[in-house]
Structure formats: C-alpha cells, structure tokens
Amino acid sequence: MNHTTVHLNFSKADKLFLWLMLPLIGLVIGYFLPPISEWASKLEWVPFQGPFKLVASLNAGWVIFATMAFGLLAGIILTLVIYDEILNIYISEDTLVFKIGKVEMKYLKDDISYIYIDHKDLVVIGHEGQEIFRYKKEISTKILKEELGELGYLFKDGNPYKEQFKKWVPGLTDLSLEADALLKAREMMLKNDNSEEALQIAIELWKLHVSVKEIEAKQYYRVA
Template sequence: MPSDRFEKRPGAAEPRTTDLRHSKGDLWVLLAGLPAAGLLIGLAVPRLARWASDSPVLPWRDAVAFVGGLDAPWQTGVVMAAGLVVGLVLAFVAMAEAMRLRLTDEEVRVEQHDSTLVLRRADIAAVFRDGKHLVVLGRDSAELARGEHQAPAAALAEAFRAHGYPWRDADPHAALFRRWIPGTPDLPAEAHALLKAREAALKRDAPRDARDLAEAVREAGFAVRDEKGEQYVRPLVGE
C-alpha cells in the first residue's frame, strides 16, 4: 500500500503550507512494482493451473484446464500482458482512492476520488485517525471527509496541529455509535430506508452510491460508519 509524507513550503517568515502526498518512492512502488508483479503473476498462472489441474476436488476444472493449456509463447505473452494491464489499473486506482491533502492555517484542501474539496478551518471540529482512514468532522459532528492515508498518525498529528487544527487521538463521538439493526425504534423510518439502500450498495460494491447515501443519512440527522462489514450509526451532535 502507498505511504505518504508531508513537506512544508516556505512562506514569507515560516512554513505556512503543508502537503501530505505520495512520496517518490511510493509512486515507484505503485507505478513500477504493481505492473511488474502483474507480469510475474501472468507468467506463473498457466504453470499453476497445470499443477492444480490434477486435483480431484478442483472447482471450475474446465476453466483451469483451459488456462493451463496456454503454453505457446504468444499465449504466455498475452497472459503476461493481461497481468501488466491489471497491475497498472490497480496502481492508478490506488492513487485515485488515496487521500491527498494540502494544509494552510485557513483551510484543508482534500483531493480524492478525482475531486477536490476545500474545508475551512472554522468549519472543522475534529481530525483523527480511524484505522487507516483520516477523518475530518464538522461542527455538527458529521464527517466532512474520510479517506485512506498511510502516513503515520504522529506525522499527521504534527502537521495538523502545526496549523492549529483540532487533532484528536480518537473519534470523540465513538461511544455514541450503535450497530444498525433494521427496524429498531431508535431510528426514524427514513434513516432505516437509507441505511438499507446503503447496505445494498456496499454489497454490490458501489462505493459512489454508498458515499451518496451516507450524505443522505447525514441530512437525516445521523452519521454512519462501516466496521467489519456492518453499518454503525449515531445521531449528529453539535458543539
């Protein structure tokens, strides 16, 4: 997985801008390492298929036998090329999904999912790490931004605190989350309907729909997070 680092850019008197982004080493791992791994996997797959085809309990035997029969040089080249393409796709997806940040004393610029979001410091109530994710909460305790960021928590804390942002060691509202159970009376019917639709979006691997539905849940007065395949929900609480 890619890691990030932060660089401070000099201003008139002292550094006022901090970039949290991919390092050159991380980019080399993504753009060279993953495609190279794809090539090697493409080279190995026909051999593994031939080895596995002797198993008496092998599922999809016909498909495995077909792959194992790809032993001509041109066929091996096609499989390796497919592995290369898959590696490149994974590299670019990882780069697009990873959160990139630029901090100033006045705002946080978030680049993620091919879009840019600018958050004013005055609108931010808390910033913290949730596993591998960096989370920014607004004044109503709703998530303003969430995304995977591989920089160490200490480096993130240093960068945000240097610009005066309210860094927290953990989610200040974690105790309010409860696992969503359809039909429970503590949530209105509207929230249940949105969470059910979001559950379906997660099951069909539609992250954009899941994000849009999370925003709709927020507009209904609740925050939602995912943990081990389950949705957890809490009411929004203002400062």
C-alpha cells in the first residue's frame, strides 16, 4: 500500500457505542448473574441448568467479581468479533483494499472505473461496466465520498444500473449454467446465514461479469 492509507469501518459514534456499551452491558449482566443463577437453578424448565447451578453453588464473595470480569471480557470479545466481520476499507492513492473476516480483496485504482452506493452497499465498477465488488458498508456515505475523492477515486451519486437488475428465478434466466448454479448455491448460503460463503460465491459471479444483490431476501442479478 502507499504511505497514505485511510482505514474506514465504523463512524466515531458507532465506535464509542461498541467500545463503551457492549463491555458495560457485559459488566452489568455479570453483576446480576449470581442472583439470576440462584433463581434459575430452582426452575427445572429453564435451559442451561448446569452453568446456573454451578454459579449458584458458589457462595464465596469473589463470585460476583468473577462474573463481572467474565461479562466485561465477553463484551470486549464481542466488540472485536463485530469489528472483524464488518467491511473494513483501506484506501490509498493506488489501491483499494476490502477486508471482511478472513476475506481480503485488493483492487488497483487503474482497474476501477467508479464507485457508487446502492442503498447500504458499496459498489465498485470495472471498466466494462461490471461489478467487481459489492458489500454492505458501515461508514457514512459522506465520509466515504470525501476520503475516496481526496485520494483520486471517482464517486458517482445514485445507482446507474437500478433498472437493469432482474429477479433471479432458478433455470428461467438468460444466465449461463455456471452462473445459475452459483446463484442456487448462494441462495442456500444466505438461507443458512453463511455470509462468508455467500461472499465467496459472489466473488465467483463477479468474475463472470454477473452482479448480484438481495431485495427483500430475493436475489437480483445484472449481466455486464
């Protein structure tokens, strides 16, 4: 990457909420866990009887401090997991890098025609009008537009391809058999809430110049 690299994910307000509120919520839950465990352990229909009975059986004064520490740690870990799973954007003068969990995609500025926002999705368009990246962003459009513009990327307002997307119906499209099979597999991943695999399949579709997005849990596609 170039020496000047901007990293974008959450807004300052969202970061403040995540780093303060989630650990604080964990701390509060940890504080009330001992009395809750004592109450729940007496009700056989309540699930997780094992952990509740274990906490209830510990009458030492240190228990509440241990559960509070555990709650605080759980809140911090949850925050880190959220940071890892959302879209992280790294902008430099010659490259644009996206990281989502274990997936990392790098694009040269010379391979990018322009960028636009489709609802909450950040969309990157190649020189043949094809989508080469699409994913839900967390950062505000205003900040994203400013940072991209400062580093020389073309950002367009609105969705120039809005009318070109078609609802995908298995076997009843103008797509190739390969693209149709990929959309079937992606639909299954979406139903199973497997976002990482759904992204990997979308990457394969982009290679075929097939764009894909969801509207009300249905897949829509566009061929460039």
